[in-house]
Amino acid sequence: MSETPTQLELSVPSSSQPEVERGFQPILTTQDPPETHQQTQLQLEIQLSGSNPEHQRRAKPLWIKHRRLLLPFLGFSLCAVFLGLTYYVHQNLRNRSNIQRVTACVSPACQQASARLSTSADPFTQPCDYFLFTCGSDRLSQPENGGRQRGQGIPGHPQNQNGKSVWSERRRQSKEREDRGLRQEKILDRKTVLLQYLREILESNYSVGSSAVQKAKGFYHSCVDTRSIESAGAEPFLTLIQRLGGWAVSGQWNQTDFNSTLSLLMRDYATFPFFNLYVGKDPNEIAHGTAKRYIQIDQPELLIPIEWNSKTHKSQAKAQTLRSFLATCQRYLALLGAPPSSSMIHVGMFLSLSSELAVAAAPLQYRLSKQQLYQRMTIKELQSQAPAIDWLGCLRAAFHPLPLIEDDHVLLHNLPYMVQMSPIIRKWLNRHELSNSGPLQTYMFLNLLHTLMPALDSRFSETANNLSVALGNTEGVVPRWKHCVLETERGFDSVLTYLLSERMAQREAEEIIQNIFSSFKSKLHELKWTDQKSLLSVMKKVHSLIPRLWTTREISSEAELDLLFSKVSLSTHSFFSNYVQLLSLWQKRRRKILTEQTEAADILSVTPLIQGNELLFPMGMFVPPLFHPTYPRAMNYGVMGFLIAKDILHLLLPDIYSQSETVHAVGECVWAHYLTVTEKAGRGGAFSLSAAQRQEVWVQYSALQIALQAYHQSLKKHPGDTSISGFSHTHLFLSSFSQVNCDFDPYHEFMPLEPSFLITVICAKSHLCPTNLQCPDKTEQHSLQTC
Template structure:
């Protein structure tokens, strides 16, 4: 049925929403139209004639409709146009852009060498993790340098006062050797000082260990019990020496290094006011004692740790009063003769005891000098420039004889910062987290980890080499995992700062401040071991850049220092956060399954282990086929677990990023790079490995950076797709390995 638009035809009109709707007479009610009323022709002509604006109204209505359509079209074009990635031009994004532009080499084909494409112009021998550690150190330095007013007696006030006293070199120079001479008098003096009281050997040893943190004949420290991780146990090990072990050097080189150490001891004795002839005699006998102790040492592979009681140890090495020395060292622990301790080289302790017993009988003054000279060397960095320069010269000469490159002297602020962050870690952790890990950053990190974990759980459902039992066990491990980010809870508690380290007494000299902090620090370590479970004991400081997994506590830790630019920032494009920090998180999560990947480790996998072993062998061959700069070769078979985690981490982070884009619109990218968000994801992932070209040498547990970039990316089809890599290029091989 057609509507009739003739103006002279009988019609009816109804107004709907301002529009005129015309209908024919006789229209069927079934079309939903209301009853029609007839209109006389005369009235229709009269209405037409009496309204000259009717035609104008129709034109305006048509124009209005066209305007609405045009406006809608413009709105749709704007809306769909704005759905694409917008350039991020905030200061944090521009800083990241500058870093990317400074390191990338666009003359390199990304499909043939993506590492050089991303890192080809990198300057410096440190990678992004090491650079971030340096940045965190500078951030701590700026915190300590900023003038602030703290509550009297608070932890912040003491930390800042300690740092300031360390930087006050004028006061340290004015004090000279006086503070150390006072310490020597407290220990009973020594023959070269002219005030020799021949104190009891074990009293001196007890004071050296408990008050000055110096161990001339053995080391004692606390570690978790090997089978009871929340139970502390005292460890007794060989001491540390300033001179490298003889067995590690050639005879001629070792003899020269001993002469350098003898010269150093002579300098210490002279700085303390000893007569030159007496100093030379006692320094020579101190070297002789050290050489004898060297002879008792055994290589690490020949040592065998064993558990004995303090009473048993007393019988085996009777020259040392073990109970009194260890009790003074580990207060507030209550020790008894039946206390078990772990001894790492019992034969060394027996021989050391015989040597000490003989010296007590015949050369007690030389034994005292040996301990005093060693203490002076250990405290030299807290004394004036003459002691520090002597120590630095010894280190440089030893490095020359060992054919190691010289280490330039560090600025004073670095030395002071290192001491301050050691003694006042709780305070600096809280200040660092407050500045560098605010609520927005913490929220972004937790959301990212949640996405990574959920993606891993989903992928576990599809692993062909896992049967149902193994899959359920793996998912349970991921679900039960605890994650901690930022800093330990105890470091962020307000009462920790309010307590203000009551055992720390600063002054009157910087050396006395250092010694007071040493005693307080050791007491805090002991108390932390005595805390009830289930508190996890962090292995890294808040400003650290290393994540780790603790199997005993089933806890994964990401310190605040790691979750920083250029790896993570709430204002970064998501591609950057997922490609960098997301890959780091996924890598750590996959370390939960290291045991499964070892031969026979997946007992519940049954015959499906065949597929697992084929995938592992495929990955090993995949890495072996990747070239290294200059035609060098590298055997990465012993790094298979790390390579597996690298490959799986990239796959999980990429899938998590895709899922995030699917449900959350509004992605951004970095301007001037010419990279899509997906390409930016791979750029940020590879950027973490950037450093100067790798040369053959020890790499620790990781493959060279080129392999850590090319291995996972060439095994990822999405990379070749987004960078349009031709088949058969390095980054788009003909075959890939399917593991995670």
């Protein structure tokens, strides 16, 4: 790779680089040593004197004649030289001291960051130890306990060679301490970091702030108040059932109308037993610049576990899963106080009806292959296709008070299911022998139970988790605080958007976005493209984009939020009633999406996206501990700058491997570094990288280069930066980056090594790093090339 002023290798030029970095530069010279100069002069004098005796005889008396004048002059010159050297050394040492005396950041955020750095492995003081994690590639094995162990899963690593570790006991003990203290922090993805930050906001004093803010915080606090939830038990749900007309399971049922009950569940409780509703655009219109949104009708999320039979193209349930599901349904009815004598009958009918509906359902991939998505038709046409449902009445209830008419268009995502669903419902409605059992009412209320289960006591959630485990689901239980943050966002998203924007360092975020994007564009010109057409296509796409922070165009004020949530009345100790109001808020949010043309910012989004000609970066990316306005810029660029650059590369260059020779070469070069440093080269334990792995290595290595270059450019424009733990700027940048570790983006499975190992590759160009990054325990030092 040629070295140009825009390349990383020259991103720290001695003439423009900040003084703090130049303090680590070795002083090099190409002048001849003084001894060599003296020998040369002596040889010249000998040659001159030997070739001209007459000149020698005349010169000697002249030297003797003026020696009394020359000797004092020579002594004075030597003193001047000595004094000059003394002054130079003194000034140099003082300058070096001043260079390394950086201003410490003492903000609360920086103090917390300093504590994290102090408990993390510093790549420049522990160069043998910090890069031996793996990032969960499918080519690499994972530890059984779910945490990443240093060195484990790396083919050829000493820990995998019959347990014969070459590490010392001291380093193994250090490793174990670090693993225990840092494993939880290292596996945090960006979404969890955002949720933790929102949790801190919601757990702050909720008696302070506007009425809407207090209601959002009050809802969260009632959600985490599990003691009140446990003491309420199932009673709140049973009371709600009675208000809806009762059901035959409890022996009290008012024989309510099927479509009336369905409309009520859709309007007030966001429950869709027989089909699902959401709002979105038509992709066929997006290509033509149309932003209209439509009601979209899909098959429901069936409670019964089913599997797809690729031979018969039908969904089916296996006997062993049906037994577990049957036992779960019986447990639900028992918790609701149903008598054992009748519960089995109702569960059997629920199971039978669920199975019939499941046969008509199909997985997404199959529906895509059959072009069953986004089928447009009017509500009137849908009514003729599936007459058992009062479509206009149900949709009007769900989107009240919007004025819907029969000629309004909707988008269907599985019309064959809707067509088959209608006669199934008609059949169960017309079974006179079951008229007093209300099988459709039971089916709807068990779906309502599923909707409201997050607001009920732990017996219900434990029953659901037991079924999940029986079906082979190994995912752990979501922590209560995280569940409550997500539920709060469903109803109070505009309040959380306001709270996040109030704490948002918009100017600093915009600055780092622009600087990283500028560095990214310069990086494109360094690549060797397969052909000019590929370069022009990519550059046209890149230059057409406008990067900016993704915020709602007009964030609501406190007064507007108070008006919006004025009708919400929360209970301090009844999360169930609060949750019912949340479902109503959720439906209002759905209606708002249908009518508005602008795209509201997704507060839970943590990766950039493209909308039209804008490259949008969500606010949720720029939260502590990943980003903070008081952090030294070195820390912000080392963490968030790298993540932004990596996201841009993934988003804009998804198939760069086939378009650039550089990707292959850099990926192989970085991998060669890894094999050399870990001493696996030539041992037979190493493996070759796939194309996807080489691309991911290039992406992350390039992202680090882009972030470092953008940081140095930022220092040129605004010299000076604060520091943490006395680290120099580049030292702090790289040490902060080493804490990013394996960021769980969709491509993380292709990363065959710990991203912080890339510091070793960067430091192969020694002037970029504060110290020579080599392991002192290695008997052989390797000379590594620059990738």
